[in-house]
Amino acid sequence: MALSYKARRRWSLVILLVGLPLYVVAAVTIVAQFDRPSIWLELGVYVGLGLVWALPFRAVFRGVGQADRDGE
Numbered sequence: 001m002a003l004s005y006k007a008r009r010r011w012s013l014v015i016l017l018v019g020l021p022l023y024v025v026a027a028v029t030i031v032a033q034f035d036r037p038s039i040w041l042e043l044g045v046y047v048g049l050g051l052v053w054a055l056p057f058r059a060v061f062r063g064v065g066q067a068d069r070d071g072e
Helices: 005-032 039-061
Strands: none
Touching: 005 039
């Protein structure tokens, strides 16, 4: 079942307010487990973890910033 526009907006807000801080804490904790890597490797790890975090929620975020096509 596809989510309505209102449901996607609500879920995207929850994901950004709860999921994003949890991702930041998890990513910093994972990188802190190792000795300080080079800046490029560290950047690559953060970008990779960000993609792993964001890709599952792609359908929720798609079109949220635009006007509601289903509404009045």
